[in-house]
Structures are given as structure tokens and as C-alpha cells.
Amino acid sequence: MNKAIEDIQKESLEEIDNAKDLKELDSITVKYTGKKGFITSFSKNLSNLPSEERPAAGKKVNEVRTAFESALAEKIVSIKREIEEADTGIDVSLPGVRPAQGALHPVTIITREICSIFSSMGFNIAEGPEVETDYYNFEALNFPHNHPAREMQDTYYVSENILLRTHTSPMQARVMEKEKPPLKYIVPGKVYRCDSDITHTPMFHQVEGLMVDENISFGDLKGVLTSFIHQIFDEDTSLRFRPSFFPFTEPSAEVDIRCVICRGKGCRVCSQTGWLEILGSGMVHPGVFEYAGYDTEVITGFAFGMGVERIAMLKYGIDDIRKYYENDIRFLGQF
Ligand code: DAH
Numbered sequence: 001m002n003k004a005i006e007d008i009q010k011e012s013l014e015e016i017d018n019a020k021d022l023k024e025l026d027s028i029t030v031k032y033t034g035k036k037g038f039i040t041s042f043s044k045n046l047s048n049l050p051s052e053e054r055p056a057a058g059k060k061v062n063e064v065r066t067a068f069e070s071a072l073a074e075k076i077v078s079i080k081r082e083i084e085e086a087d088t089g090i091d092v093s094l095p096g097v098r099p100a101q102g103a104l105h106p107v108t109i110i111t112r113e114i115c116s117i118f119s120s121m122g123f124n125i126a127e128g129p130e131v132e133t134d135y136y137n138f139e140a141l142n143f144p145h146n147h148p149a150r151e152m153q154d155t156y157y158v159s160e161n162i163l164l165r166t167h168t169s170p171m172q173a174r175v176m177e178k179e180k181p182p183l184k185y186i187v188p189g190k191v192y193r194c195d196s197d198i199t200h201t202p203m204f205h206q207v208e209g210l211m212v213d214e215n216i217s218f219g220d221l222k223g224v225l226t227s228f229i230h231q232i233f234d235e236d237t238s239l240r241f242r243p244s245f246f247p248f249t250e251p252s253a254e255v256d257i258r259c260v261i262c263r264g265k266g267c268r269v270c271s272q273t274g275w276l277e278i279l280g281s282g283m284v285h286p287g288v289f290e291y292a293g294y295d296t297e298v299i300t301g302f303a304f305g306m307g308v309e310r311i312a313m314l315k316y317g318i319d320d321i322r323k324y325y326e327n328d329i330r331f332l333g334q335f
Contacts, residue, residue, distance in 0.1 A: 249282025
């Protein structure tokens with residue numbers, strides 16, 4: 001019995017191994033484990049054996065059946081895979097190609113960082129329309145008609161009174177028209193100017209800030225912006241407030257930081273001055289409060305605006321602003 005079943009085992013496994021297709025495997029199955037199959041008849045004959053031989057023989061037959069079934073299952077899988085490969089030309093056993101993962105654009109990363117710093121200081125975030133009226137972009141911000149200050153910003157006009165906003169400042173007027181002080185807002189968004197060179201793109205991003213209440217002073221402006229600059233750059237970045245002009249603030253100041261590239265020694269990036277202009281700011285002009293209907297005797301406030309691309313260029317050491325918008329994956333994948 002032992003020799004016979006071992007022969008059957010050897011033969012059946014060899015046949016499975018040599019089988020060329022599923023049909024052949026079907027007949028091998030019938031031959032060995034079908035109703036009248038070899039392995040089946042061994043099982044049936046167990047009862048004819050002397051009782052002392054039965055347990056060992058039963059165990060052996062079971063082992064042979066198990067080995068047969070697992071070899072068969074494996075062979076079925078491998079034949080099916082071959083069929084699939086022949087059909088598609090794809091080797092399904094090769095490791096897959098990992099899908100490329102997206103990443104945030106550097107301008108998005110910095111915008112979020114700026115917003116999160118101001119959020120932590122209690123500012124709310126608002127967004128406004130990119131197609132804006134002349135009224136909000138200029139008029140309500142105290143830019144008189146035919147005033148040369150309008151030409152500081154090369155504007156794309158849609159029609160006589162509709163334009164692409166040249167800055168995020170129009171949201172100052174929109175927010176104040178809707179709400180009463182105290183106000184603390186930050187406004188990120190796209191702005192447009194007819195300008196293009198290595199430091200300008202026709203579309204870029206700004207973040208506007210506005211804080212309005214009773215007794216807001218230039219000291220509050222300095223405190224908030226100093227804290228912001230120390231968080232977005234280094235804790236030890238020195239800064240200076242330089243007198244400037246904007247129609248919607250009085251007094252106005254531009255904020256410069258010590259050049260982050262040369263640390264103030266003078267280099268190409270800071271035009272040998274050791275300083276980099278980083279944002280515009282000032283105390284909200286009473287004329288702007290009048291448009292909002294606020295009492296200029298009691299209410300004061302400050303505002304500021306900064307370019308996101310510029311901050312990102314300084315943080316990441318990028319020298320050409322146009323790289324942001326060429327969509328070169330090798331550039332964008334670094335952030
Ligand atoms: N809107 C100005 C610009 O685009 C930047 C600016 C300056 C915004 C002073 C302000 C501010 O809120 O107070 O050039």
C-alpha cells in the first residue's frame with residue numbers, strides 16, 4: 001500500500017507540474033481525485049485494510065490528497081497569470097509603479113504660514129473678488145480721480161469702471177462697509193498688474209491686514225508687524241520702518257528687513273543696501289473711515305499689505321519670480 005500510494009503521489013505531482021493548460025489540469029483532477037480517481041479509491045479501500053494498518057494508511061492518503069490539492073491550486077494561479085500576461089503584455093508579478101504624489105505650491109505654503117501667524121494673533125481671514133470696481137480698488141481708498149497715485153499701479157481694465165484688482169486693499173473698504181469696529185482682518189488673494197520682469201509677474205499674491213478699534217496706535221502696528229516678521233523669518237531679524245506714501249494711510253511706512261541673504265553686508269539681492277523692502281503699512285487715513293461711515297474722532301486703525309511671492313523668494317532663496325509660474329515639476333517638487 002505504502003509504495004503504491006507514494007508512486008501515485010509522485011506521478012500526480014509530476015503531471016500537475018507538466019500540465020500546459022487548465023483543461024489538462026481538469027483531466028488530472030478527474031484522474032486522481034474524481035469519483036473513480038486513484039487517490040479517491042485509496043480512501044475507499046481503507047476499510048478493507050486490517051484495522052491496525054488503517055490509521056497510518058488513512059493519514060498517508062490524507063497527506064497525498066493535501067499535497068495534490070495545493071500543487072493543483074498553485075498551478076492554476078500560475079497558468080492564469082500566464083494567460084493574463086499573454087493577453088495584455090503586462091507582467092502582473094512585477095512591482096507596481098507608485099503614483100506620483102502632489103505637493104503644495106510654494107506660494108500656497110507661504111500664504112498659509114502668513115495666515116496662521118496672524119490667526120494666532122486673533123485676526124480673522126476674509127477673501128474678496130478679483131474682478132473689482134474702480135470704487136473699491138481706488139475711490140473708497142482715497143485715491144482721487146485723475147490722481148497720479150493711480151498710476152503707481154498699472155491696472156488691467158475690464159471696462160471703464162471694472163478692473164482686475166491691483167491690490168488686496170479694496171477688502172479694507174468692503175469689510176468696513178459691512179462691519180463696525182473692533183475689526184481684525186487678514187485678506188490673502190491674487191492681484192493683477194500690467195508688469196513683467198524677473199521680480200514681477202502680471203498676476204501675483206498679496207496678504208492685506210487691517211486692525212480697527214478705538215485707541216489703535218502706530219505702536220500697535222509696530223508690535224504686530226515686528227512679531228510677524230520674527231515668526232516668518234528669524235527671531236533675530238532686524239527691521240526698520242521707513243516713511244512712505246500711500247493714499248489710504250497717514251502716516252505711511254514701508255517696512256524693511258535686514259537682508260536675509262548677506263545679513264546686511266550688501267549683496268546683489270539687496271542692491272548693496274543691506275536692507276530689503278518687505279511690506280507697506282500705515283495708519284488708516286481718516287478719508288477711508290469717512291467712506292465707511294466711521295467716527296474719525298474715536299476710531300483709529302492700521303493696515304498693511306505684503307507680496308507673498310517676494311516673501312517666499314527670500315525664504316527659499318529664489319532669484320527669479322517667474323519660476324513660480326512655469327510649472328516645472330523639478331522646481332515645484334522641492335518644497
Ligand atoms: N496696497 C499696497 C500695494 O499694493 C500695499 C499696502 C500699503 C497695503 C500700505 C496697505 C498699506 O494696507 O497700509 O502697493
